[in-house]
Amino acid sequence: MDNFFEDETTQVPSQATQFDQDQFQQAQYDVYSAFQSEAPIPSQQSVVYVSPEQQIRKDKLKVIEEERLAQIREKDQQERILKQQKKEKGREYLQQFKSQQESDIQQRKVLNKQKQEIWFENRKNHSQYKNSWDQIASNIALKDGEYPGQKDVTKMRQAILNKRNDLTK
16 A cells, blocks of 8 residues: 555655755746747637627617716716815814814813902901801891890800800900
């Protein structure tokens, strides 16, 4: 069975003569150079008879194909125009959005400055009271008769007055 697979025409790489790379490539190209000396084969032109019906049909098909190509070109042109219009609309929208955003930012800056100024003023006004009891006492009417008919708050009023007196001493 081993003898069947052994081919005497093939050489084992260890027994084969060593070609260098250039010789090997040259041997490959020599195969194609054998056909260079031959003249090219002239093409045989055959005349095919076409009936008038077939010619009319071919002409109609050509016209239909030309119309189809014209429609495709026109459709492509319209698509290109629509695409350009959409791009232009997008650019305009983006520019409008950016300008609107800039104006909003400027408005927010102005409002923030105003709020900050108000906050600083409130902080200055807040510091005029020595402590929170003074602020509370100033917000409550502590004089007799300011709340007519409200006699049950006298104890609380007295407690607040005592606390204020304790803090101011």
